[in-house]
Amino acid sequence: MTRFVDQAIPYPAAKDYGSRSKWPTLAVVWHMGEGKNVAQYLSRDPLRGVSVHYTVEQETDHWQDGEVVRCLPEDRISGSINPRTIRRGDDPDGYYGASHAKAALGSWWPETSPNCLVISVEVAGFAKDGPTEAQQRSMVALWDELKARYSKVIPLGHRDWQEVKACPGRTAGMKAAFAAMGGHGASYSEVRDVSTRDYASGRICTARDGSKLFDYPGGLSIGTVDPPRERDYLGVDRSGEYALVSSELDGKRRTAWVRAKAVSDIRTAPFPSLDCTDAVAAERERIATAVLAVIRD
Numbered sequence: 001m002t003r004f005v006d007q008a009i010p011y012p013a014a015k016d017y018g019s020r021s022k023w024p025t026l027a028v029v030w031h032m033g034e035g036k037n038v039a040q041y042l043s044r045d046p047l048r049g050v051s052v053h054y055t056v057e058q059e060t061d062h063w064q065d066g067e068v069v070r071c072l073p074e075d076r077i078s079g080s081i082n083p084r085t086i087r088r089g090d091d092p093d094g095y096y097g098a099s100h101a102k103a104a105l106g107s108w109w110p111e112t113s114p115n116c117l118v119i120s121v122e123v124a125g126f127a128k129d130g131p132t133e134a135q136q137r138s139m140v141a142l143w144d145e146l147k148a149r150y151s152k153v154i155p156l157g158h159r160d161w162q163e164v165k166a167c168p169g170r171t172a173g174m175k176a177a178f179a180a181m182g183g184h185g186a187s188y189s190e191v192r193d194v195s196t197r198d199y200a201s202g203r204i205c206t207a208r209d210g211s212k213l214f215d216y217p218g219g220l221s222i223g224t225v226d227p228p229r230e231r232d233y234l235g236v237d238r239s240g241e242y243a244l245v246s247s248e249l250d251g252k253r254r255t256a257w258v259r260a261k262a263v264s265d266i267r268t269a270p271f272p273s274l275d276c277t278d279a280v281a282a283e284r285e286r287i288a289t290a291v292l293a294v295i296r297d
C-alpha cells in the first residue's frame with residue numbers, strides 16, 4: 001500500500017498554522033471540498049485561510065480518482081475548523097454533532113482549538129454527492145495508515161464541529177466510508193463485529209448477477225458477482241441483511257459479503273466434498289488482521 005507520509009509534497013502551500021507537536025492527535029476530521037482540484041485550490045491562499053493535511057482528489061486533468069495528496073506535514077496545525085463557532089448540540093437524528101467531537105477530544109473539548117488536535121482531510125467533490133468508490137477506498141487506506149500511527153484517533157466530520165454547512169454530508173458513500181473505518185464519532189469501534197453464527201458447511205446458494213460484493217456488512221463495495229453465480233453459502237450477519245459467500249477477487253479465492261436479498265435458493269451442496277471450513281477460517285484471519293474485526297459465532 002502507498003505510504004502517504006513518504007510521498008513528496010507536490011503542493012506544499014496549504015496554510016501552515018505552526019507546530020502541532022505539543023498536542024495529542026485525537027481525531028481525523030473529514031470534509032467535502034465543494035469542488036475538484038482541491039489541493040491546487042488550497043495552495044492559492046483561499047478565503048478564510050482554510051488548510052488541510054491531505055486531500056483525496058477526484059478525476060480531473062491533473063488527478064486520478066481517489067488520489068491522495070499530502071498538503072501539509074502532519075505535525076503542523078491545519079485550519080479546517082473555525083474554533084470560534086464550535087457547536088454545542090447535536091443534529092436531531094444524532095448522526096453529527098458536539099457529542100461526537102467530545103467523544104474524540106475528551107477534556108480538550110471545547111476550549112482547545114480542535115485544529116491543534118486533529119489531522120484534517122478534504123475530499124474532492126460535493127457534500128450532496130459524497131465520495132466516489134475510488135475515493136472511499138483511498139479514504140479508508142489513509143485512515144488505516146493514520147490509525148496505525150495515532151492510536152487514539154477516531155473519525156469525525158466537519159459537521160461535528162459546525163452546523164453552518166452540510167460538510168461532509170450524509171450520502172451513502174460517506175456513511176460507507178465511515179462504516180469501513182469502524183464507525184463515525186461516538187459510534188466508532190475498533191472491533192468491527194460480524195458474525196458467521198449461521199455458518200453451516202456444505203451449503204450453496206445462487207447469487208444475483210451483478211450484485212455488489214462488500215468487504216464486510218455495511219462496508220465498501222469491492223466488486224460484483226460474475227458467473228459462476230453458484231457460491232458457497234456461509235451464513236448471514238447479525239442484522240440478517242448481508243450474507244457471506246465464497247468469491248474470487250483478483251484471482252484469489254476468499255469470502256465476501258453480498259446483500260442477503262441478492263442470494264436465493266440456499267441448498268445442500270450436491271457434492272459431499274464441498275466444505276467451507278477453510279473459507280471461514282480465512283475470513284476470520286483476513287478480517288482479524290486487515291480491519292481489526294472479530295467474527296463471533
Ligand SMILES: [Zn+2]
Nearest residue numbers: 031032158167
Ligand atoms: Zn468542511
